[in-house]
Amino acid sequence: MRKEFYCTKDGDQYAFDVIFNKIKGQRTKHTVTQAEHDLGVPVILVPVTWTTPFSDTNYNCDQNVRIVSAVDPTSVDTVYVNAFTLTPEGVLVSVYLGTLSVGDVIEIHALAIHD
Numbered sequence: 001m002r003k004e005f006y007c008t009k010d011g012d013q014y015a016f017d018v019i020f021n022k023i024k025g026q027r028t029k030h031t032v033t034q035a036e037h038d039l040g041v042p043v044i045l046v047p048v049t050w051t052t053p054f055s056d057t058n059y060n061c062d063q064n065v066r067i068v069s070a071v072d073p074t075s076v077d078t079v080y081v082n083a084f085t086l087t088p089e090g091v092l093v094s095v096y097l098g099t100l101s102v103g104d105v106i107e108i109h110a111l112a113i114h115d
Contacts, residue, residue, distance in 0.1 A: 022059075022114040024050045026090070029068060032097065032104045042097045043082055048110045049090035057086040059114040063093050068105040075099055079106060 028048045036044050048063070063081045070076045077098030085092040093108050100106070 024052070024054070024110075024112045024114075026050055026110050028108045028110075030095075030106050030108065032100050032102055032106070034102050036097075037102045042099075044095055044097060046093045046095055046106075046108050047090055048093055048108050050112070053088045053090075054112070054114055056088055059086065059112045061086060061091050061110055061112040063091065063111075064109045065093075065095050066107050066109070067100070068107050070104045071101045075101065076104075081108075 026048050028046060030044070030046045032044075061084065063084055065079055065081055067076060067079055077100075078096070079098050079100060080096050082094040082096045084094065091110050091112070093110070095106065095108065097106075
């Protein structure tokens, strides 16, 4: 016997699968390339793509960046999310690299909740 689970909001019932389809999370790794380093601009754009797209961009999204590995860990400065653009397929994240070097690896974490 299958049991249905529901969540209630403002007197309306929603099945959990409907609720969970509104939530997406994704991680993307990126290695700093020589071409990015040669630009001399410490900001890069990293796409994070949802496994299943949203129907539109009516969602809230939070992103974080972490350093996975650094060629020279003693020289690493601040790394942070600078800005982002939402699309139904994912989020394009602008990351400030600070003093990261070629070969350093970062990971972008994105969590989204649709309206």
